[in-house]
Amino acid sequence: MPSKPLLPIAMDAVYAAPGYLFRRMQQIAVSIFMEECKAFDLTPVQYAALVAIHTHPGIDATRLSAVIAFDRSTLGSVIERLQAKAYIERKPAPEDKRIKLLYLTKSGAAILREIIPAVERAQGRMLEPLKPADRKALMGLLAQLVDLNNEASRVPLRAEDALEHLGKGG
Amino acid sequence: MPSKPLLPIAMDAVYAAPGYLFRRMQQIAVSIFMEECKAFDLTPVQYAALVAIHTHPGIDATRLSAVIAFDRSTLGSVIERLQAKAYIERKPAPEDKRIKLLYLTKSGAAILREIIPAVERAQGRMLEPLKPADRKALMGLLAQLVDLNNEASRVPLRAEDALEHLGKGG
DNA sequence: CCTAGATCGTCAGTATACTGTCAATCAACA
DNA sequence: TGTTGATTGACAGTATACTGACGATCTAGG
Numbered sequence: 405m406p407s408k409p410l411l412p413i414a415m416d417a418v419y420a421a422p423g424y425l426f427r428r429m430q431q432i433a434v435s436i437f438m439e440e441c442k443a444f445d446l447t448p449v450q451y452a453a454l455v456a457i458h459t460h461p462g463i464d465a466t467r468l469s470a471v472i473a474f475d476r477s478t479l480g481s482v483i484e485r486l487q488a489k490a491y492i493e494r495k496p497a498p499e500d501k502r503i504k505l506l507y508l509t510k511s512g513a514a515i516l517r518e519i520i521p522a523v524e525r526a527q528g529r530m531l532e533p534l535k536p537a538d539r540k541a542l543m544g545l546l547a548q549l550v551d552l553n554n555e556a557s558r559v560p561l562r563a564e565d566a567l568e569h570l571g572k573g574g
Numbered sequence: 575m576p577s578k579p580l581l582p583i584a585m586d587a588v589y590a591a592p593g594y595l596f597r598r599m600q601q602i603a604v605s606i607f608m609e610e611c612k613a614f615d616l617t618p619v620q621y622a623a624l625v626a627i628h629t630h631p632g633i634d635a636t637r638l639s640a641v642i643a644f645d646r647s648t649l650g651s652v653i654e655r656l657q658a659k660a661y662i663e664r665k666p667a668p669e670d671k672r673i674k675l676l677y678l679t680k681s682g683a684a685i686l687r688e689i690i691p692a693v694e695r696a697q698g699r700m701l702e703p704l705k706p707a708d709r710k711a712l713m714g715l716l717a718q719l720v721d722l723n724n725e726a727s728r729v730p731l732r733a734e735d736a737l738e739h740l741g742k743g744g
Numbered sequence: 745c746c747t748a749g750a751t752c753g754t755c756a757g758t759a760t761a762c763t764g765t766c767a768a769t770c771a772a773c774a
Numbered sequence: 775t776g777t778t779g780a781t782t783g784a785c786a787g788t789a790t791a792c793t794g795a796c797g798a799t800c801t802a803g804g
Binding site: 414415417418419420421422423424425426427428429430431432433434435436437439448452455456459460471472473523526527529530531533534538541542543545546547548549550552553554556557558 | 584585587588589590591592593594595596597598599600601602603604605606607609618619622625626629630641642643693696697699700701703704708711712713715716717718719720722723724726727728
């Protein structure tokens with residue numbers, strides 16, 4: 405065994421670091437999602453986008469990016485792929501020529517309906533190794549931490565603010 | 575307000591889903607890391623690779639990918655970038671012409687030494703919004719979950735197995 | 745020795761994820 | 775009204791992250 409490390413850091417420090425655990429858990433979560441949903445050929449992000457468009461029909465890309473905490477630049481290609489699969493359609497906004505409104509197509513609504521059980525299986529599997537009480541504790545702490553750290557990563561609008569000018573209350 | 579959703583799913587279900595929280599937390603963690611370490615121009619993955627090569631000098635790319643739970647395909651470009659920055663060097667293994675051994679250069683060791691305070695600041699900031707007891711609880715649960723879910727994502731070797739044939743015990 | 749299977753690094757292809765930039769468009773104000 | 779500033783979608787560029795495939799190489803068995 406090495407007698408003394410040259411630097412006061414070793415792999416143990418990496419394995420126990422929050423950043424490492426968050427990255428690893430994300431890898432595992434995506435892997436489980438893809439495995440459960442491989443029959444549908446939808447990624448986690450594409451799924452989240454479909455749900456958001458379903459929940460907020462006529463949303464535009466910028467607001468969608470805020471709702472699912474997703475970078476606007478990346479979202480363009482996600483939308484393109486969903487459109488290529490004919491799960492969504494884009495219509496120009498009559499009162500603002502910059503904006504294109506997003507709507508679920510019939511087949512988009514259909515695949516969303518079909519994929520939900522698989523997604524729920526995946527979400528369940530992610531936490532399965534923990535005892536039920538621990539699952540709850542972990543999700544509670546993580547939700548809290550994400551909420552309190554929300555501004556730390558570049559999301560131009562908070563989800564609630566993003567929806568202010570949308571259909572609710574018009 | 576919408577009287578009744580067409581599908582039994584809404585954004586609340588996404589926001590509370592483990593997969594969404596894991597992805598969001600990973601985004602935040604990377605963002606904080608990059609902010610604290612921007613003076614060094616090193617990504618979290620590049621940092622992890624440097625630490626692993628420091629801890630296991632002469633490791634090869636396949637074993638490195640297992641040690642930091644990193645896909646072998648992606649690792650190629652990471653190694654290339656670290657080599658371009660002259661932080662590591664690759665030497666052909668004398669007894670196996672397929673393998674290239676990885677070593678830290680002097681400037682690689684130097685930047686590792688210099689970046690550690692920034693990395694520790696970043697790791698601290700990720701958990702800062704939580705109470706100390708909650709930080710510990712979250713890390714404990716997450717470490718447990720990652721360990722128990724380890725096989726779920728494609729990592730060809732477990733870290734311990736990967737190091738079996740390395741320098742330890744020679 | 746020689747072939748079958750395994751392993752190594754690499755590559756192509758796809759999909760996030762970020763920064764920064766741009767033209768088109770809109771809103772607000774002098 | 776005309777100009778400034780902000781917003782929108784799009785793009786280029788970089789960096790993970792995965793699947794699947796490939797030639798080169800090593801190892802084991804006959």
